[in-house]
Amino acid sequence: MDIYNEIGVKKIINCLGNSTVLGGNTPSGKVKEAIESASNNYVSMEDLTITCNSLIADLIGCESALITPGAASGLTLATAGAMTGKNKNLIEQIPDTSGMKNEVIIQTQLRVPYDKAIEVAGAKLIEVGLKEKTTIEHITNAINQNTLAIHYLPGGKSVNSSGDHTKALDLETIIKIAKDHNIYVIVDAAGQVYPTDKLSKFTKMGADAVAYGAKYFGALNGTGMVVGKSEIIDAAKMHSFIGFEFGKLRTIGRSMKMDKEDVVAVYVALKTWLTMNHEERMEEAEKKALILTKLIRPIPHIIVSEPEISGTTVGLNITFNNHINALDISKELESGNPSIWARGNDSKSLIFRMGEVNENDINTIAEKLSNIIELSK
Numbered sequence: 001m002d003i004y005n006e007i008g009v010k011k012i013i014n015c016l017g018n019s020t021v022l023g024g025n026t027p028s029g030k031v032k033e034a035i036e037s038a039s040n041n042y043v044s045m046e047d048l049t050i051t052c053n054s055l056i057a058d059l060i061g062c063e064s065a066l067i068t069p070g071a072a073s074g075l076t077l078a079t080a081g082a083m084t085g086k087n088k089n090l091i092e093q094i095p096d097t098s099g100m101k102n103e104v105i106i107q108t109q110l111r112v113p114y115d116k117a118i119e120v121a122g123a124k125l126i127e128v129g130l131k132e133k134t135t136i137e138h139i140t141n142a143i144n145q146n147t148l149a150i151h152y153l154p155g156g157k158s159v160n161s162s163g164d165h166t167k168a169l170d171l172e173t174i175i176k177i178a179k180d181h182n183i184y185v186i187v188d189a190a191g192q193v194y195p196t197d198k199l200s201k202f203t204k205m206g207a208d209a210v211a212y213g214a215k216y217f218g219a220l221n222g223t224g225m226v227v228g229k230s231e232i233i234d235a236a237k238m239h240s241f242i243g244f245e246f247g248k249l250r251t252i253g254r255s256m257k258m259d260k261e262d263v264v265a266v267y268v269a270l271k272t273w274l275t276m277n278h279e280e281r282m283e284e285a286e287k288k289a290l291i292l293t294k295l296i297r298p299i300p301h302i303i304v305s306e307p308e309i310s311g312t313t314v315g316l317n318i319t320f321n322n323h324i325n326a327l328d329i330s331k332e333l334e335s336g337n338p339s340i341w342a343r344g345n346d347s348k349s350l351i352f353r354m355g356e357v358n359e360n361d362i363n364t365i366a367e368k369l370s371n372i373i374e375l376s377k
Helices: 003-007 029-039 045-060 071-084 088-093 113-120 136-142 171-180 198-205 230-239 241-245 260-275 278-296 326-335 359-376
Strands: 012-015 064-068 103-107 124-128 147-152 184-188 209-213 224-228 302-304 308-310 313-320 339-344 349-353
Touching: 012 349, 012 359, 029 260, 045 064, 045 198, 045 224, 045 241, 045 260, 064 071, 064 230, 064 260, 071 088, 071 113, 071 147, 071 184, 071 209, 071 224, 071 230, 088 230, 103 113, 103 136, 113 124, 113 184, 124 136, 136 171, 147 171, 171 184, 171 198, 198 209, 198 224, 209 230, 224 230, 224 260, 230 241, 278 302, 278 313, 278 359, 313 326, 326 339, 326 349, 326 359, 339 359
Parallel strands: 012 339, 103 124, 103 147, 147 184, 184 209
Antiparallel strands: 064 224, 209 224, 302 313, 308 313, 313 349, 339 349
8 A cells, every 4th residue: 555646645755864844754663563553452541651651761761751742742741840830720720820930041042943832831931142152140140030940952053043052051051050049951852862871861960851852763753752850740741631631630731642652652662762773773874875975976066975974864965066056956856756855054055864765765866866967057
């Protein structure tokens, strides 16, 4: 059965990596088997989530864990839990945060569209710092009686053109400030899953709640988890759809319902991720990158870098001559059939991530790229 052909949806060769817009991830055989097994029977979702949450907490060595429908919902539920604790009246009051500590500080350099998840719970983001840098005083001067937490985004550059991630205060400093002022630290570590010690690194440093996207370690696109201190995570659980259904609470988490297959997939994917040979995984992606490199190097007007490892992915950077616009090339690749999606940083280059590329599609990528460049002369 080829469902995409049946319904008339064009298939895509994925050179973006674990991107939400392309479905996030193709689950491994083990995860697919677990999903199929889970789909054959009914269980109490309360029993299932309690069990899998506990197993995940044990796997990464944290006080508490909550499986969520993505990292963003993990941030929302953690923020809600931080504001209300286990007070049932306050839980049902959310997203009205009147009378609660509801201000979450964020550095200018760390602003991204995903931080909207903090506000969904009813909290207010308080942006601090200058474009040039953020200082300790910028943070401490913003702390007042309404301050709930500091939000942090580790790794990479900000998508906000106002600044560079390296100009932000580091997480260690943020955690110290937070502890000195008795407020929480909530971390968006969505893709920070490799090396695998990053799955426990931030909680060991002292962060109270850390959200991850489970698509990055082999589960489904719409899954994730938030882990950390039981004080905040256990309160977040009460806000979840489990709290709504089994705790009989009128919670915001009812809109973040999960399938039993999703819950099982997160546990199995995480267990597999923590025990797999990542060197072999990287070598397989590098092998595909080298094949593509060999095929496209003779194409005129481009410069191909050696394969580079970035986070969980291996990719090639292709730089084009001045008379060729990389964004135009990207659009042409996307408009074809099959469609090829690569990551465009600017008008000069494209990144082809190879981890999710089927080896049988590499020739197609090279041929399409060659034909488009020839026509663009």
